[in-house]
Amino acid sequence: xxxxxxxxxxxxxxxQRALISYIMVGFPNEKATIAAVRGLVSGGADIIELxxxxxxxxxxxxxxxxxxxxxxxxxxxxxxxxxIVKKIRKETDVxxxxxxxxxxxxxxxxxxxxxxxxxxxxDGFILPDMSIEESKKYIQAAKNxxxxxxxxxxxxxxxxxxxxxxxxxxxxxxxxVFGTTGAKTGIKNYTLDAIKDxxxxxxxxxxxxxxxxxxxxxxxRTYVKAGADAIIVGSAxxxxxxxTHYDKLESKISAFxxxxxxxxxx
Amino acid sequence: xxxxxxxxxxxxxxxxIPETLVPAxxxxxxxxxxxKNDNSFKKELDYYLKIYAGRPTPLYYAKNLSEKxxxxxxxxxxxxxxxxxAHKINNTLxxxxxxxxxxxxxxxxxxxxxxxxxxxxxxxxxLGMTSEVYMGYKDTIRQKLxxxxxxxxxxxxxxxxxxxxxxxxxxxxxxxxxxxxxETTYYLLGSAVGPHPYPVMVRDFQSVIGKEIKTQMKxxxxxxxxxxIACVGGGSNAIGTFYPLVDTDAEIIGVEAAGHGLKTKMHSxxxxxxxxxxxxxxxxxxLQDKEGQITETHSISAGLDYPGVGPEHSxxxxxxxxxxxxxxxxxxxxxxxxxxxxxxxxxxxxxxHAIAEAMKVARKGKKSESIVVTLSGRGDKDVEEVQxxxxxxxxx
Numbered sequence: 001x002x003x004x005x006x007x008x009x010x011x012x013x014x015x016q017r018a019l020i021s022y023i024m025v026g027f028p029n030e031k032a033t034i035a036a037v038r039g040l041v042s043g044g045a046d047i048i049e050l051x052x053x054x055x056x057x058x059x060x061x062x063x064x065x066x067x068x069x070x071x072x073x074x075x076x077x078x079x080x081x082x083x084i085v086k087k088i089r090k091e092t093d094v095x096x097x098x099x100x101x102x103x104x105x106x107x108x109x110x111x112x113x114x115x116x117x118x119x120x121x122x123d124g125f126i127l128p129d130m131s132i133e134e135s136k137k138y139i140q141a142a143k144n145x146x147x148x149x150x151x152x153x154x155x156x157x158x159x160x161x162x163x164x165x166x167x168x169x170x171x172x173x174x175x176x177v178f179g180t181t182g183a184k185t186g187i188k189n190y191t192l193d194a195i196k197d198x199x200x201x202x203x204x205x206x207x208x209x210x211x212x213x214x215x216x217x218x219x220x221r222t223y224v225k226a227g228a229d230a231i232i233v234g235s236a237x238x239x240x241x242x243x244t245h246y247d248k249l250e251s252k253i254s255a256f257x258x259x260x261x262x263x264x265x266x
Numbered sequence: 267x268x269x270x271x272x273x274x275x276x277x278x279x280x281x282x283i284p285e286t287l288v289p290a291x292x293x294x295x296x297x298x299x300x301x302k303n304d305n306s307f308k309k310e311l312d313y314y315l316k317i318y319a320g321r322p323t324p325l326y327y328a329k330n331l332s333e334k335x336x337x338x339x340x341x342x343x344x345x346x347x348x349x350x351x352a353h354k355i356n357n358t359l360x361x362x363x364x365x366x367x368x369x370x371x372x373x374x375x376x377x378x379x380x381x382x383x384x385x386x387x388x389x390x391x392x393l394g395m396t397s398e399v400y401m402g403y404k405d406t407i408r409q410k411l412x413x414x415x416x417x418x419x420x421x422x423x424x425x426x427x428x429x430x431x432x433x434x435x436x437x438x439x440x441x442x443x444x445x446x447x448x449e450t451t452y453y454l455l456g457s458a459v460g461p462h463p464y465p466v467m468v469r470d471f472q473s474v475i476g477k478e479i480k481t482q483m484k485x486x487x488x489x490x491x492x493x494x495i496a497c498v499g500g501g502s503n504a505i506g507t508f509y510p511l512v513d514t515d516a517e518i519i520g521v522e523a524a525g526h527g528l529k530t531k532m533h534s535x536x537x538x539x540x541x542x543x544x545x546x547x548x549x550x551x552x553l554q555d556k557e558g559q560i561t562e563t564h565s566i567s568a569g570l571d572y573p574g575v576g577p578e579h580s581x582x583x584x585x586x587x588x589x590x591x592x593x594x595x596x597x598x599x600x601x602x603x604x605x606x607x608x609x610x611x612x613x614x615x616x617x618x619h620a621i622a623e624a625m626k627v628a629r630k631g632k633k634s635e636s637i638v639v640t641l642s643g644r645g646d647k648d649v650e651e652v653q654x655x656x657x658x659x660x661x662x
Contacts, residue, residue, distance in 0.1 A: 055560040056434065056545060058441045059284045065428055077557055102282050103544040107558030129282045129544070133272070153286040155448065160288070175286060179446040 003095040003123045004147050004170040007046055008207045008229065017224050017264040018171075019044065020209055021257060022099065022234030024051035024067035025084055026076035027241065032249055033084060036241055039250040041092045043257025046264075049126065049232070050088075052081050052100035059128035061182035063235040078108070082120035089121035097149065097170075099126040102134075110141035118145045124170045125149065132167055139167060149173050149209075154194040161201045171207040171230055174198055176214065176223070182235030183213040187222050195226045220263040233260060267581070273462025276584065278577035281461035283547045286445050290453075295463045297368050302470065307363065314359045318392060319349045321356075321474065325482040325638070330608040331625075338492070338631025340624050343479055343640045345503065346613065352643030353475060353503040354385035354456060360471035361454045362389035370452035373397040376440040378405055378433035378499065379569035379616065380412025381643055382456030387419035397454070398422045400440045402432035405568045411647050430562040433499075433572045437546050457500025458576035461547030465505075465576050472506020479638050480510055487636055490514035493627055496640040497521045497619040498590065499534065499570035501579045503642035509578075512587055520579060521623040523565035524592035532564035536575040537583050537590040550577040566595040566651065567615035569643075593622035599655055601625060602645065614643035615651065 001009075011018055021040045025033050040048055053068035053076055060068070085096060098117055105113045105127070114125070124147030130138060132150065142148045147170030152161055154175070165172050176191045177183050191210070198208050210223045211232025220231045237253070244252045273279050281291060301307040315321040323344045332340045345353035358375075365373055373390055375397060377383030383399040390397040399416055403425040406413050416423050429435035437460075444453045458468040476494075483491050494511050496504035498520040508518050525533035533539075536551050543552040545560060553561045553573040565571040582588040593601070598615060601622035606612050613621055617640070624639040631637065645652075 054558075055429065056438055058438045058546070059445065061442075069428075072559065101544075103552075103554070103558045103560075106542075106544050106549075107554065128284050129547070131281055131283055131285065131288065134280045134282050134549075151285045153284075153288075155289045156285055157289065164285075175284075178286060178448055180442050183446070 002147050002170060004047060007095050008171065011046060015266045017228065017266070018046040018207070018209070018230035019220070019257070019261045019264050020047040020049060020211070020230050020232040021045040021237060022049040022051060022232060023237050023241065024053060024064065024071055025081050026053065026071035026074050027067040027238065028070055029074055030084060032241060032246060034087060035246065035250045036253050037088050038091070039253025040257050041094055043254040044261035045094065045257050047095045047097060047230070049097045049099045049234070050085065052098055052104060054101040054104055057101060059180055061180035061235065063182040063238050067238050078104070082116060085120040085122060095123045096121055097124040097126055098122045102127050102130045105138065110138045114141045114145055122146060126151070126173060132164055135167065151175055152198065154178070154190050158201055161198055165202045165206050168206060171209045172198070172202065173232070174208055174210045176210050176212045179212065181212055185213055187219065192226045195223065195228055199227050217259045217263045220260050224264055231264065267578070270462065270466055275578045275581035278548070278550050278580040279462055279465060280549050281547055282544050282549065283461045284445055286448055290444070290448050291461055293368070297364060298463055298467050301364055301367060307367065311360055311363055314363070314392070315356065315474065319355045319359060320347060322478045323347050325479060325486070328609050331605060332628060334608055335625055335628045337628040338633065338635035338637050340628050341491070341636060341638045342611070343475060343507065343638055345475060346611070346617065346641045346644035350381070350385045350388050351646065352381040352385065352614065353472065353506065354382045355388065356474055356506065357456065357468050357471040357502060358382070358385040358389040358454060362393050362395065365452035365454065366393055366395065368452065370450070371395070372447065372451045373454050374400070374440055374443050374451055375454045375456060376400045376433065376436040377456060378402070378436070378571060379567065379647065380405065380409040380416065381569060383416050383421065383423065384412050384419065386454050386456070387416045387421035390421070391419050396420065398424060400424045400426050400436040400443070402430070402436045403427045404431040405433065408651055409568050409647055432563070432568065434560065441546070457502045458505045458578060459500040459546055459548060459574060465548065465578055468502050469505045469509055469578060472502050473509050475503065475506040475640060476508060476510030479507065483636070483638065490516050491638040492516060492635040493637040494518045495521060495620045495624050495627065495637060497570060497616050497642060498537070498575060498579060499523070499572045499616065500574070501576040503640050505576055505578055507640040508588060512582070518588045519623055519627070520588055520590045521619040522590060522592040523567060523570040523619060524594040525564040525566070527594055528592060531561065533592070534563040534565040534570050534572060535592040536573060537579060538592050545574050548577050550580045551575055551583070566598060566655065567619070569614070569616040570619065591623055593619040597622040599652060602652060611641070612645040612649070613641055614645045615648045617642045
């Protein structure tokens with residue numbers, strides 16, 4: 001059983017939903033990334049998404065775009081990223097998911113990239129520009145190695161949800177709103193409807209994680225109540241990291257994570 | 267390739283897109299397939315292409331230029347004479363009429379040199395629709411006349427300040443807008459790039475260029491041309507020129523922007539020196555570093571300043587049906603001035619890349635041979651850029 005799957009089983013047994021926290025590796029630097037991860041772990045994040053920067057992040061809003069640019073300017077490379085993952089792995093067992101864009105894997109070759117990621121301690125991938133139609137080689141390379149988490153959207157058809165949920169492993173990422181990451185649209189009724197529909201179509205076979213534009217404990221609570229199995233918070237973390245001095249970073253991240261995590265108990 | 271199965275030209279193309287865009291892309295493909303053979307659609311497009319845009323465009327024998335070089339005969343396919351001053355209107359009319367039939371009220375587009383933005387604004391104005399155009403901040407400065415034109419035509423221009431602030435970033439922001447407003451918005455892509463079905467749809471709308479060349483050359487020489495040349499950025503005028511001629515004996519050459527030279531990093535010659543990758547929804551040749559990060563490009567012409575290329579070009583490159591060469595900024599300026607002075611035709615800097623190659627080919631060619639060059643746009647937008655270049659590089 002994958003680490004991510006185990007985590008969901010463990011949480012379900014304790015009547016809890018998952019808090020998935022996203023940060024961009026190398027933003028604003030490596031030291032801050034390590035401190036932030038410590039804060040996430042002590043604050044109770046169930047799964048951590050570690051963003052790897054891409055020059056053209058077309059599914060991301062301004063906050064993650066900026067973090068990508070800064071991280072790249074700081075010289076974040078694939079090998080440095082894996083080194084950081086290895087350091088994190090020495091400190092914690094929390095499932096780690098790599099979020100980046102298809103070209104980063106494609107360029108090295110899916111097989112080789114995924115094998116190296118797995119060796120470093122990555123448990124799954126999220127690629128927002130990877131559609132199921134183009135995913136055959138990617139899926140093959142990841143099989144029995146890491147989870148491949150696919151995204152769906154409130155406008156995804158029922159038949160497509162069924163197709164994607166068969167391919168997706170770990171969890172199914174429901175994009176909450178029409179927009180890029182960090183969208184400030186507030187809670188939409190169509191999202192709450194989508195959560196219910198997706199739960200119905202997937203019949204509990206795979207956990208549903210809701211992300212994009214989720215930034216407060218209240219947002220987390222609303223989606224937990226609507227039936228989400230996991231809540232993903234990203235841009236809000238990057239904003240906090242941006243405005244927090246390094247000395248206080250770990251404790252601030254930890255405190256924010258605790259406030260979010262508190263809302264995931266049923 | 268007639269219509270790419272699964273959206274692939276060989277291994278190139280596909281649809282690498284965020285899931286939110288999937289229903290929009292499916293709706294687009296469905297409607298495109300429905301309307302492309304629909305008689306009333308074809309009739310309407312045909313009417314606008316003829317009466318509004320000015321088709322067919324002439325195939326002009328550039329006698330002075332040919333004689334000056336003293337080799338093969340150079341013919342210019344005068345897309346620069348179209349309404350708006352570039353080939354872009356062929357595609358924007360097609361897509362705007364399609365969008366209207368799909369009941370889409372809001373049109374967005376990206377633009378590099380501004381020619382596609384202007385052509386979008388014109389087509390939308392003519393058809394009673396509104397448009398918003400994303401344009402790299404750097405391009406809004408070097409092509410500011412086109413920004414004024416778009417504004418006057420009623421289009422809202424969004425300057426894009428992320429990344430390299432050029433065409434690639436304009437496409438990123440247009441896609442982000444589309445993700446956000448997917449239910450109301452039609453994305454009118456201007457080049458033969460992006461996720462399927464855009465590359466094939468844009469090619470089809472632009473193929474009017476190559477079809478006319480075929481007919482016109484037949485009248486002049488009773489055969490296909492010996493050489494066919496067009497410039498390649500994303501590659502829409504080139505694929506429109508080449509596609510109807512790939513089954514002839516013509517030697518076909520696409521010309522990329524070599525900027526300061528292929529040995530420097532300051533160029534946009536994707537097919538000449540790129541590697542395979544995934545960007546903007548497609549698998550194609552890209553300019554990227556060893557980590558798969560897209561690199562910044564350079565070209566004196568904003569319209570060719572792009573690190574990717576249409577997937578069908580990648581396909582023809584690998585199967586060796588089309589050759590891809592390049593021209594440096596310096597060669598481009600020389601070609602620009604040469605055509606301007608010998609023929610009284612001011613070419614766009616983009617098209618001047620094709621002229622530069624045609625001059626090289628003509629020099630080596632025989633008098634009995636014919637070269638057709640697509641003059642994709644006129645150069646009024648570029649005179650300031652060229653003057654600046656001359657002031658900087660030419661002492662007297």
